[in-house]
Amino acid sequence: MSAMRPYRRYPATWRWTLVSLLILAIAVxxxxxxxxxxxxxxxxxxxxxxxxxxxWPGSPNLNAYAEVADVVNLGRSFIxxxxxxxxxxxxxxxxxxxxxxxxxxxxxxxxxxxxALLIATMFLPPIVTLIPLYRLTGYLxxxxxxxGVVVPNLANAFGIFLMRQYIKGVPxxxxxxxxxxxxxxxxxxxxxxxxxxLPAIAALTLFAFVYHWxxxxxxxxxxxxxxxxxxxxxSLSRLLSYNRGAMNTGLVMxxxxxxxxxxxxxxxxxxxxxxxxxxxxxxxx
Amino acid sequence: xxxxxTRSTIGMLAPATxxxxxxxxxxxxxxxxxxxxxxxxxxxxxxxxxxxxANFFDLLGSSSIGRDFRAAFGNTAxxxxxxxxxxxxxxxxxxxxxxxxxxxxxxxxxxxxFSTYMVPMIAVALVWSKLYSPTEGPINxxxxxxxxxxxxxxxxxRTALVSIVILNVWQQVGYFTVLAVAGLTQIPRSLYEAALVxxxxxxMQFWKIxxxxxxxxxxxxxxxxxxNAVQVFEPVALITQGGxxxxxxxxxxxxxxxxxxxxxxxxxxxxAVTLMLSLIVVIVLLFTLxxxxxxxx
Numbered sequence: 001m002s003a004m005r006p007y008r009r010y011p012a013t014w015r016w017t018l019v020s021l022l023i024l025a026i027a028v029x030x031x032x033x034x035x036x037x038x039x040x041x042x043x044x045x046x047x048x049x050x051x052x053x054x055x056w057p058g059s060p061n062l063n064a065y066a067e068v069a070d071v072v073n074l075g076r077s078f079i080x081x082x083x084x085x086x087x088x089x090x091x092x093x094x095x096x097x098x099x100x101x102x103x104x105x106x107x108x109x110x111x112x113x114x115x116a117l118l119i120a121t122m123f124l125p126p127i128v129t130l131i132p133l134y135r136l137t138g139y140l141x142x143x144x145x146x147x148g149v150v151v152p153n154l155a156n157a158f159g160i161f162l163m164r165q166y167i168k169g170v171p172x173x174x175x176x177x178x179x180x181x182x183x184x185x186x187x188x189x190x191x192x193x194x195x196x197x198l199p200a201i202a203a204l205t206l207f208a209f210v211y212h213w214x215x216x217x218x219x220x221x222x223x224x225x226x227x228x229x230x231x232x233x234x235s236l237s238r239l240l241s242y243n244r245g246a247m248n249t250g251l252v253m254x255x256x257x258x259x260x261x262x263x264x265x266x267x268x269x270x271x272x273x274x275x276x277x278x279x280x281x282x283x284x285x
Numbered sequence: 286x287x288x289x290x291t292r293s294t295i296g297m298l299a300p301a302t303x304x305x306x307x308x309x310x311x312x313x314x315x316x317x318x319x320x321x322x323x324x325x326x327x328x329x330x331x332x333x334x335x336x337x338x339a340n341f342f343d344l345l346g347s348s349s350i351g352r353d354f355r356a357a358f359g360n361t362a363x364x365x366x367x368x369x370x371x372x373x374x375x376x377x378x379x380x381x382x383x384x385x386x387x388x389x390x391x392x393x394x395x396x397x398x399f400s401t402y403m404v405p406m407i408a409v410a411l412v413w414s415k416l417y418s419p420t421e422g423p424i425n426x427x428x429x430x431x432x433x434x435x436x437x438x439x440x441x442x443r444t445a446l447v448s449i450v451i452l453n454v455w456q457q458v459g460y461f462t463v464l465a466v467a468g469l470t471q472i473p474r475s476l477y478e479a480a481l482v483x484x485x486x487x488x489m490q491f492w493k494i495x496x497x498x499x500x501x502x503x504x505x506x507x508x509x510x511x512x513n514a515v516q517v518f519e520p521v522a523l524i525t526q527g528g529x530x531x532x533x534x535x536x537x538x539x540x541x542x543x544x545x546x547x548x549x550x551x552x553x554x555x556x557a558v559t560l561m562l563s564l565i566v567v568i569v570l571l572f573t574l575x576x577x578x579x580x581x582x
Contacts, residue, residue, distance in 0.1 A: 132315035
């Protein structure tokens with residue numbers, strides 16, 4: 001990473017202090033909503049309703065977390081979310097590796113045309129296809145079930161694009177050598193190509209997991225009010241309507257904190273891969 | 286190509302291409318087809334009755350269908366414009382702070398900004414609805430400390446849409462900051478060294494080197510920001526339900542309400558087609574305005 005060009009107008013220490021303080025202030029402001037969320041989840045109901053608001057819980061407690069588990073079927077919602085996120089993510093990684101490999105290393109008629117068509121779908125807002133898709137999954141008997149959430153999301157253009165970008169960098173010699181040894185194309189893909197693009201697989205895993213853990217519009221539409229199958233984000237939204245009368249902010253914040261944890265924890269540990277893949281797809285693309 | 290090569294090409298492409306064809310391309314074609322029909326979403330496609338351009342005339346007409354649609358369209362346009370106008374400059378400013386290395390904290394800032402991007406929009410909406418609360422919310426409290434009177438935020442038609450823009454910018458700016466940093470790392474250092482020799486100030490360097498060379502990054506960011514902006518749904522569905530007084534009724538929310546909840550599939554499809562055409566126009570315009578036409582040295 002290149003250093004910022006040194007320019008001399010203020011003494012270096014003065015500038016150092018100014019920039020450090022600015023960064024700190026922005027980081028604090030950006031983190032504030034999440035900190036507020038966690039703090040509020042630890043407050044008592046009366047503290048949450050005080051005017052002006054109390055910032056620090058007087059006697060931090062986890063009552064809201066116990067209560068939120070009673071109000072919505074929290075365990076079930078978490079399992080549903082995990083099912084949705086894990087099934088879509090694993091499928092996306094496999095289908096993207098396969099198609100990305102074909103687009104990166106095979107030569108066939110219409111390749112660039114097909115690739116462009118697939119990439120164009122990346123820019124399509126989901127609402128544009130929502131209405132017929134809802135009918136289509138109805139025909140397939142998938143509505144009101146978790147399968148309906150999952151099946152239309154087992155492949156996506158972003159994954160193919162990301163994989164193609166990385167697989168292009170795998171040396172052809174490596175692949176040809178394996179072919180001479182008589183390895184099948186699937187063997188080559190999963191034994192040779194996949195291990196050399198692990199950072200891309202990590203990045204795609206995280207992107208897909210976070211996207212599908214968080215997704216709301218499609219599950220809300222396809223599940224048709226079948227509350228047993230709701231992922232955590234939809235159960236959370238029901239919490240707000242439950243909460244509206246009671247004004248029990250702590251409950252909502254406890255639920256929100258729990259829903260935020262899986263994607264944020266995943267990110268904090270693996271953020272390097274996110275950043276690298278954004279560079280790969282955003283700039284080189 | 287030999288037969289086995291053809292077979293492996295098809296084998297590798299079939300799963301992803303097939304799935305995308307069935308669940309994205311076919312629905313896309315259906316949306317266009319259905320936009321010329323009257324069709325209830327609760328019934329099979331075969332019940333769709335061809336009505337020509339009637340749905341589109343309704344969208345342009347003076348009935349409540351047209352008025353509501355145009356309001357939603359206008360709200361989405363304002364929302365998109367504000368989002369892009371806030372996100373692009375912020376992403377460059379924050380990108381510079383993350384990219385610089387003479388003061389500490391760049392990576393910390395990136396981590397904080399990007400973690401907000403991981404937070405489910407539903408949680409963002411819930412938290413901000415409390416932050417914005419006119420009486421129990423900390424935002425008005427903090428404004429009070431510096432002498433600014435309490436704001437209405439989500440509860441007034443004048444401020445609700447802007448309030449949703451702000452929470453969305455907060456959630457998304459980390460992603461665009463990382464894009465900006467990626468663009469900044471591509472700028473050759475030698476350009477700045479040469480500028481320094483010529484005695485150019487930091488201000489001059491920013492306008493003459495950094496910004497022009499970020500052009501492609503900013504174009505990409507603008508396109509993504511526009512596409513993200515028309516998808517805003519959760520805060521509206523969860524907190525405002527399009528109100529107060531329709532001030533936050535945006536396209537994704539409106540199309541879903543008409544096409545799914547009211548089951549007016551033909552009309553909803555016509556709205557979706559209009560949205561898609563408008564997006565294409567905006568993206569083409571962005572490319573024409575921002576693309577590097579090679580007039581730079």
